Amino acid sequence: MNIVLLGIQGSGKGTLVQDLSKHLDFLLVSVGSLLRDEIATGSKLGQLIKSKMDKGELVDTNIVMDTINKKLSNNKKPIVILDGFPRSREQADELDKICNVDLAIYLNLKKEDALKRIMNRLTCSKCGNITTRVKCPDLVCPVCNGKLTVRSDDTPEVANKRFEQYRLETEPLIKRYRESGVLVEIDASKTPNEVLKAVMKVIK
Ligand code: ADP
Numbered sequence: 422m423n424i425v426l427l428g429i430q431g432s433g434k435g436t437l438v439q440d441l442s443k444h445l446d447f448l449l450v451s452v453g454s455l456l457r458d459e460i461a462t463g464s465k466l467g468q469l470i471k472s473k474m475d476k477g478e479l480v481d482t483n484i485v486m487d488t489i490n491k492k493l494s495n496n497k498k499p500i501v502i503l504d505g506f507p508r509s510r511e512q513a514d515e516l517d518k519i520c521n522v523d524l525a526i527y528l529n530l531k532k533e534d535a536l537k538r539i540m541n542r543l544t545c546s547k548c549g550n551i552t553t554r555v556k557c558p559d560l561v562c563p564v565c566n567g568k569l570t571v572r573s574d575d576t577p578e579v580a581n582k583r584f585e586q587y588r589l590e591t592e593p594l595i596k597r598y599r600e601s602g603v604l605v606e607i608d609a610s611k612t613p614n615e616v617l618k619a620v621m622k623v624i625k
Contacts, residue, residue, distance in 0.1 A: 423520050424624070425503045427594060428528030430583045431535035431542070432609045433616060434504050435551045437528065440617045445624065447500035448492070454549060455488045456480055474574050477582030479590070482511050490519070500624075509590040513597060525598035526620060528609035532584055539580050543569040 426434045438449055456474065460467040473480045489506060507513040516522065541553045547567025560569040598604040605623050609616060
């Protein structure tokens with residue numbers, strides 16, 4: 422079963438997969454995290470990725486496809502969750518070439534609420550855990566004691582660029598998946614636990 426997660430930046434896709442992993446066995450393909458892993462290696466490719474990310478632009482589809490194909494090769498898990506992919510018509514066409522989309526979960530959240538969440542978001546530099554300034558004002562990760570940091574693309578300017586990219590390129594995919602009968606819309610303004618429950622019900 423192949424599931425794609427759609428939703429504006431800050432709608433809770435990362436938090437949802439973090440929570441889902443406690444209840445469900447699946448292969449997670451989180452494109453943003455995979456790209457950040459490449460940046461962390463300090464490679465030339467990583468530098469190229471970082472320059473795009475820091476401007477709030479999409480990374481080239483061929484780079485993204487290589488990353489995804491690497492992650493999918495040798496997969497033995499029956500459920501695959503794609504987080505942050507596809508983000509454009511071009512990417513959705515590429516995905517159709519390699520697998521079926523059985524379910525598209527659309528986390529629906531207003532842009533204003535998404536911006537508030539992004540400005541409050543902290544990510545652990547060691548284990549990738551996502552949390553908030555409100556929950557962890559001391560900047561210590563409750564999972565691994567690592568240092569919580571603000572993602573370099575979580576500034577108001579870059580967030581607004583990413584929202585625009587989402588509106589122009591990713592939002593049309595909602596219609597595409599609705600028309601193909603695989604889209605389920607979830608109210609992402611609810612608490613993480615409520616969103617988790619709604620999604621678990623759909624998957625089951
Ligand atoms: P968010 O959902 O908040 O944008 P992600 O971690 O999913 O966070 O993505 C961060 C950045 O990584 C994006 O702004 C973009 O530069 C890059 N990226 C992630 N997914 C893709 C993708 N499918 N195609 C191209 N670039 C991507």
